[in-house]
Amino acid sequence: MQQFLNTALSGLTLGMVYAAFALALVLIWRSTRIVNFAQAPMAMLTTFVALVVIDAGHSYWLGFVAALVSGLVLGAVLERVVIRPVEGKAEINAVILTLGLFIVLHGLAAVVFGNRYRSFPAPFGLEGLTVGSTTIALNGFGIFTIVSVLVVMGLLVALFRFTDVGLRMRASAFNSEVARLLGVKVGAMLTLGWALASLVGSLAGLLIAGGSLVHPSYMDSVVVFGFVAAVLGGLDSPLGAVVGGLILGLSLSFVSGYVGSQLVALAALVILMLVLTLKPGGLFAQAAERRV
C-alpha cells in the first residue's frame, strides 16, 4: 500500500513535468504545425545557462530566472531565423530541420559545457516529507515542481483567455489568413508562441534537473515522453497535454516501480502505439478522425 502511494506520488510529480513539456510541444504544434523535437536540447541548453549562473556563485533563483529568460529568447530567435523559412512547406522539411537543430544544440552544449555529467542543485530539500511516522515520496522540491508547473499553466491560461495578445495568438494559430485580415501581425504572434513554448520547456528542463545530474542528452528521453503525452491529449489541446502528461507520468512511474526503470521508454512507446492505433485523435477526440 505504501509503495503504491509513493509510486503514485512520484508519478504525479513526474507527470507535471511531462505535462509542462507536452504543453510546450502543443503550443508550437497548434500555431505552426511543427513538432519541435529540438525542444529537448533547447531546455537542456537553458538549464546549463542556469548552472553557469549558479556555479558563478549566484543564487539558485537567479539561475532559474536566467534559464527561463534565455529560453524565451532562444525560442524567439530560433523561430525567426531557422523555422520561419520552412513554415507551411513540406512537413518532412520541418521535421528534419528540428532534428538538425537537435544535433546542433547538443553539439554546442558538448563543446561549451563538456560532454559529462554535472550535478544540478535543488532549492528545496530532497528528503521525503513525513506524515505521522512514515516518509512519503514527496519532498520539498516535488511540491515546488507541482506548484511551479501549476503557476505557469495558470499564467498561460490567463494570457490566452483574458488578454488581447492571447486572443491574437489564438486567432493566428487557428486561422492565420483571417487573423491577418483582422490586423493581427501573425509572424510576431508565431515568434511569441515559440518564445513562450520554449520558456515552458525550459521550466521542465529545470525541474527534471533539480537535485539530479545534467548532461547534453539528459532531456532526450523527456522529448519522447512529452511527445507521447501530447499525442495522448490530441496534440492540439493544451488541456489534453496536461492530462496526457499526468496519465503518462503515473503510468511510467508504475512501470518503473513494479517492472523496471529500464523499460520506461518501452512502455511509453507501447502507450504511444496504442493511442495512435485506437484513438489517433487523442483520448478526448470526438468522432472526428484525424490523419496521423
Next chain:
Amino acid sequence: MRDRITAVRRNVLARHLFLALVGLLVVVVVVESISDYRNTQLASMAYLGIAAGGLTVLTGTNGQLSLGHGALMAIGAYTSALLLPDSDSSLPLSLVILAAVAVTLVVGAAVGLAAARLHGPYLAGATLALAVAVPGIALYFKETLGGEQGLRVVMPDIPVWVLDLAFFVTGQDLSRSRYTAYVGWLTLIVVFVLLANLSAGRTGRRWRAVRDDEVSAELAGIDLGRARVSAFMVSAAAAGAAGAILAFTVKLAAPSAFTLTLSLTLLAAIVLGGLGSLAGALIGAALLTFLPSVVTDVGRSAGLSDIQAAELAPLVYGLVMVAVILLAPAGIVGSLRGAVQRSATTRRTTSPTTTKGTAS
C-alpha cells in the same frame, strides 16, 4: 513493348552488377594499401553506409522518416553477438549476417505495420520513441543481453580458404582488421545491389508513387499499406546487416553504442549526401567516418581543448543539415522531385545505361 521493358531491366541489372564489380576492385585496392587502423575506420564506414543506404531508400524513395534505425541496428548487433559468444562458435559470418537480417526483418515488419498509418511528425515521434526504448531492453534483460556492459563479440577464426585466396590475390597475409573491412564492404556491395535493383524496378516505382501522391497511387491500384510496410522492411533489413557489421567491427554490442545520437547521425548522413541516393548515403557515411578527425584537428588548432574539439563534429553535421534544408528553397522533397523528373526525361531520351537513377 514488354520486350523493351525486360531489356531495359536487364540493362539496369547489368549496370548495377558492373558497378558492383568496379566497387569490389576499388575495395580490394584500398583495403590492401592502408593501415590496420584505417581499415577499422573503413569497416565503420561500411556499416554506416549500409544503414544509411537502407534509410535513404525509405526516406527518399518512399517518403517515410525513421529515427529508429539506430535501434534496428542494435537488434542486428545483439543477434550477432548472441551467435558469436566465444571462439568455438563455428557459424560462418555470412550466416550470422543473414540471421541478423532475418531477426531485424521481423521486428521491422512489426514496426512498419504500426508505422504505415503514420506520417510526418507522428512517424518521427514514434520511431524516436523506438530509438530511446530499445537500449532499455538490453539493460532490463541483463542475464541474456549483458546489461550496461553489453555482449562481447568473438570473431571466429578466418576460414582457411579465405586466407589462401587472399594470399593468392594479394601476396600478403590477411590481417584481422582487413578481414573485417572486407566482410563489411562485401556486405555493403551486396546490400546496395539489392537496394538499387528494388528501387529501379516495379517495387521502387510503387514506393515512389506512394511518396509522390497517395491518392493517385491508390487509384492506380497500389496498396498503400503494403508499399509502406515493404519499404520499411527492406530498410530495416539493411539496418540489421549494418548492426551485424558494427558488432564485427567494434567486437561489442552494448546499449551505449545505440543512443538516439546514432539514429540522428544516420539521418544527418542521408540529408548530407542527398536524400534518396545510395551514392549520397555512401558520401554521408564517409563524411561521418572521416570528418570527425579533420574537424577535431581544426578545432584543436583553433585553440579548443582536446575534449571540446572532439565534440565539434556533430555540431558541424547538424549545422550542415540545417543549412541543406534552408538553402534548398524548393524543400528536399521538391528538389528531389525535380531531380526525379529530370532523370525521367533523360531516361526517355537517352539509353538507359547512361541514366543516373535516384537510387544509384
Next chain:
Amino acid sequence: MLTLSSLTAGYGPVTALEDVSLTAREGEITAVLGANGAGKTTLLRTVSGLHRASSGTIDLGGTRLESVAAEKMPRLGLAHVPEGRGVITELTVEENLRLGGLGRGGRVSAADLTRIYDLFPVLGDRSAALASTLSGGERQMLVIGRALMARPTMLLLDEPSLGLAPRIVAQIFGLVRTLVREEGLSVLLVEQNARSALSVADHGVVLNLGRVVADAPADELAGDDQLRHAYLGF
C-alpha cells in the same frame, strides 16, 4: 472611394485578372458579378493585400494599397470578409468580435460590442457560445459584425449569400443597405447571385474570365437582357 486601375494578377502561368479598372464610390454598394472562376475572389484578395498584383494600381481615398501588407488594412479603413466567411470557429462569438475591434488598434470597449449586438440581436444572445455552434446565417452576421468592429469606411464582401436561404440573404442584404444609408459605409459586394446583388447595389461591374465586360448602374445592368443571359444567368 476605392479605385482600381489596370489591375493584372494571376497564379504562376494562370492569369486571373487582366487589366481590370473599376471604382467603388463612397456611400454606395458596388456589385462585382461573374460566374465561378471569373476572378472575383482574386480581385478582393488583391485589394486587401492577401495576393499581389503583377501590375496596376489600387487607391483607397488617396492611399495607394498595392504594396501595403494585409494586416495593415484595418487601420486604413478597409475590411475584407473573405470567401467562405472566415469565422474562427474555435473562438466564441464575442472573441471573434473583439478580434475585429483590435484590428483598428487600441482597446475594444463595451460600447463597440453593444453596437454590433444592437445590429444583430442573435449575436448578443449567443455571445458566449463557440462560433462553431452558429448557423450559416448567424455566421454571416458574425463576420459582417466583426468587420464593422474596426469601423471601416470600405467593406469588401465575398459571396455573402453562398449557401444561405433566400429569406436570410434578403435580411443580410437589407442590413448592409441600412448600414450604407445610415453610416455612409461603402461596400464592394462580390456575388454570383446577380439578381439579389443587383437588387441591393447602386452600381454593377461584370467580370468574365478576368476581364471587365460591363460597368453600369445596377438597374441598367438588370434591364440589359442580352448581358443578363450571357453573363449573369438570370
